[in-house]
Amino acid sequence: MINQDTIVALATPSGAGAIAIIRLSGKEAISIADSCFQSVISGKSLSFQxxxxxxxxxxxxxxxTIDEVLxxxxxxxxxxxxEDVVEISCHGSNYIQxxxxxxxxxxxxxxxxxxxxxxxxxLNGKLDLSQAEAVADLISSDNEASHQIAMQQMRGGFSSEIAKLREELLNFASLIELELDFAEEDVEFADRTQFKDLVERIRFVLKRLIDSFAVGNVIKNGIPVAIVGEPNVGKSTLLNALLNEERAIVSDIAGTTRDTIEDEISIGGIGFRFIDTAGIRDTKDVVEGIGIKRTFEKIDQAQVVVYLFDAEDFKNNSATFKVEIEKIKNKYPLKPLxxxxxxxxxxxxxxxxxLDASLSTFERSHFILLSAKHKIGVDKLQDKLLSFVNTGALRNNDTIVTNSRHYDSLLKAFEEIDKVKSGLETGLSGDLxxxxxxxxxxxxxxxTGEITNDDLLGNIFANFCIGK
Incomplete structure (x- = not known):
């Protein structure tokens, strides 16, 4: 599949800048670059460097002369x-590039x-497939946690763990295949006790990797958080306080926010995407009604729901608010509230x-007193949101799966290993x-790419940027 021709592309983002890098790779990369390069040292040829x-x-x-370059x-x-690679650092003019x-x-x-x-x-064996995919994840990482995971995977942390398990399983597979050649002699080359121990160990590792995908997916894609509540309770003010900028329009007029507003920040290295929604209330305003409909759609998409209310109004009408809180809890029982x-x-x-005493024990564990306008309690809210993410694996530098393709293959491998375990327990024949x-x-x-095809590679690398 590998082409022998020489390729060229801009390796830095397109557009004007101080410096741009143009990359060549292939058998003729050095000779082609040399034919267009004039060193400041007379007679110097790139081919002999x-x-x-x-x-x-x-x-x-x-x-x-087009440009002075390195x-x-x-x-x-x-x-x-x-392959032979040449990288040309030139001035960042679009024209020069x-x-x-x-x-x-x-x-x-x-x-x-x-x-x-x-x-x-x-294809030249410099990276395995999971490491190659980590390059794309590293480029797109936009918070500390996703960057850390991509770096670990690109260095081979995930693939080396898989490769080790595969090698041990392959050794036992070879012994079982050998037994089939001596089926008439009824001999066992593979120690079944050791094989059972290996299968249990593989199941344990696969289960850990599969379970890590829930955390990895959150870290890679961010956690959507819906901020909901009645009109004029301070949802937009809270969004602005979290973002440290005037992202949403704030006014005393109820129903100012007619549509959802979204923005993302990093808290403790984890990306959180906050969604400021239209206030929930009965309304005859058609536009506001559409905004309220979208609010419920965003709650469906969110992983965490933040219900905001005016503390002064609660003091005078606590029963109504408790009913609203219970409605949201019952409608979205699996979402942290x-x-x-x-x-x-x-x-x-x-x-x-x-106010604190009027809430039940369960509610109090997920209850925060806050002033968005004066940014009182915002740090407590951030800590509480961070507690919903299991960052223990991240802190312990464990392998975390973030790629859905890897996750799918791990699930299928786990299913087959379960069949092997069951076969060992029931005395299944070696051929089966x-x-x-x-x-x-x-x-x-x-x-890891030991087994692949052109369609799979095409799908994976089509998502990369040009020049990488």
């Missing part, structure tokens, strides 16, 4: 792609497709105590055991 060296000079098109040379196999790329295209390069540099790294009394700066200490083991090995291989 050592790997991992940088050279100052000019990119020229005949007698025309050229980095990486010779195979000690490069990102495993395109002039240099077009020059290389005329010299025999072709434009790289999305993710083709990383695809070549995979935080109940927040806002505008507590208007309450006396005695009123605050009465071998079928289930082969299937488990197949799903392990899908993760």
């Amino acid at each position: 050592k790997t991992h060296t940088i050279h100052l000079g000019h990119i020229v098109d005949g007698v025309k 050229v980095s040379v990486f010779k195979n196999p000690n490069s990102y792609t495993g 395109q002039e240099i790329i077009q020059l290389f295209l005329r010299q025999g390069c072709r434009m790289a497709t999305a993710g083709e540099f990383t695809l070549r790294a995979f 935080l109940v927040i009394a806002n505008k507590i700066d208007k309450l006396s200490d005695e009123d605050k105590s009465k 055991l071998a079928i289930d083991i082969r299937q488990a090995l197949y799903h392990f291989g899908e993760i």
